[in-house]
Amino acid sequence: MSAQFLVRSLTLKSLQLFAASSCTFYPGLFLAKQPSLWAVLRDPRGCEGLRGLAEEQVRVCQRQVAAMGAVKRGAELAVQECQHQFLSRRWNCSPLQGLSKVAIQGTQEAAFIHAVAAAGVAFAVTHACSRGELEECGCDRRIRGASPEGFQWSGCSDNLSHGIAFSQAFVDSPERSRGIFSSRVLMNLHNNEAGRKALLAHMKVECKCHGVSGSCEVRTCWKAMPPFRKVGNVLKEKFKGATEVQSKRVGSRKLLVPKSSHFKPYTAHDLVYLLASPDFCQRDPRRGVLGTSGRPCNWTSPGTGGCELLCCGRGFRTAQAEVVERCSCKFRWCCSVKCQQCRHLVEVHSCL
Numbered sequence: 001m002s003a004q005f006l007v008r009s010l011t012l013k014s015l016q017l018f019a020a021s022s023c024t025f026y027p028g029l030f031l032a033k034q035p036s037l038w039a040v041l042r043d044p045r046g047c048e049g050l051r052g053l054a055e056e057q058v059r060v061c062q063r064q065v066a067a068m069g070a071v072k073r074g075a076e077l078a079v080q081e082c083q084h085q086f087l088s089r090r091w092n093c094s095p096l097q098g099l100s101k102v103a104i105q106g107t108q109e110a111a112f113i114h115a116v117a118a119a120g121v122a123f124a125v126t127h128a129c130s131r132g133e134l135e136e137c138g139c140d141r142r143i144r145g146a147s148p149e150g151f152q153w154s155g156c157s158d159n160l161s162h163g164i165a166f167s168q169a170f171v172d173s174p175e176r177s178r179g180i181f182s183s184r185v186l187m188n189l190h191n192n193e194a195g196r197k198a199l200l201a202h203m204k205v206e207c208k209c210h211g212v213s214g215s216c217e218v219r220t221c222w223k224a225m226p227p228f229r230k231v232g233n234v235l236k237e238k239f240k241g242a243t244e245v246q247s248k249r250v251g252s253r254k255l256l257v258p259k260s261s262h263f264k265p266y267t268a269h270d271l272v273y274l275l276a277s278p279d280f281c282q283r284d285p286r287r288g289v290l291g292t293s294g295r296p297c298n299w300t301s302p303g304t305g306g307c308e309l310l311c312c313g314r315g316f317r318t319a320q321a322e323v324v325e326r327c328s329c330k331f332r333w334c335c336s337v338k339c340q341q342c343r344h345l346v347e348v349h350s351c352l
Helices: 003-024 029-033 037-042 055-063 065-085 108-130 160-171 183-200 228-240
Strands: 204-210 218-224 243-250 253-258 316-332 336-351
Touching (some): 055 065, 108 228, 183 228, 183 243
């Protein structure tokens, strides 16, 4: 078994488990790997047949059934991005490490999941609007005329305001339906909104030139969302700098304030958390922690994916694996590239 295949298999297995069992932690993410979505929606029970949805989410589904395909794509984006961003960390976004259990609830990991999921739904629904897949929305045509920079606003600007409104209605409803806003509810709602703001803050302007021989005498421009990987990278940085908070009653309201006066005040764009994360080193099925035993590690890296940190000081084992790669590639006129397959042995390291 090659090292590349080993890592790919572990990632795919974690991805499938994450999507299959996450509904108790984040209602809606299970749609990411539910191939029978439309079969369920065609059933007489319709949206009520989708397990894991809160009552208000069922109502949103009933009002906008066509959008559920976009919700599924948004959930897939969120799962894949979480897997990518945390691949080399002790907690690698796998469900058995606490999505539906106590291990990560209220922690930085939970903050990231809520943020990336809310952003994923907003992103996918907005794309569906731009592609004309949904009757209730289309391109954002509100921006018209000439810009101060001298170009013309035209084309199909992404209708992010609709995507954000849908995400707020669908993603936030399980928290808002609880009535009494606990510290955990306030935390989740804040992080949901921070995820959407990461998307909104990185909208970009795309342009097309018009003129003789591409002279760009006239430019028409529109606003477009960033790649979702950019959103994931931003949220990962927010995860690293997340603020630990506690609840405080101010008049009749309950607010989240930094736990220590030494912490900087957080903004609407920052992630917040209530509880310190466990170290995720040792397997603890009761709390939903898989531990890091058996995880591939990089023995030359001093970072989170290195054997010292990932293996929690327990050490690692080394084995040899065969890797198959393309080599001796030659270009053939016209127009193909022919390569050979080269096999060689590499050392694979995994935590004890």
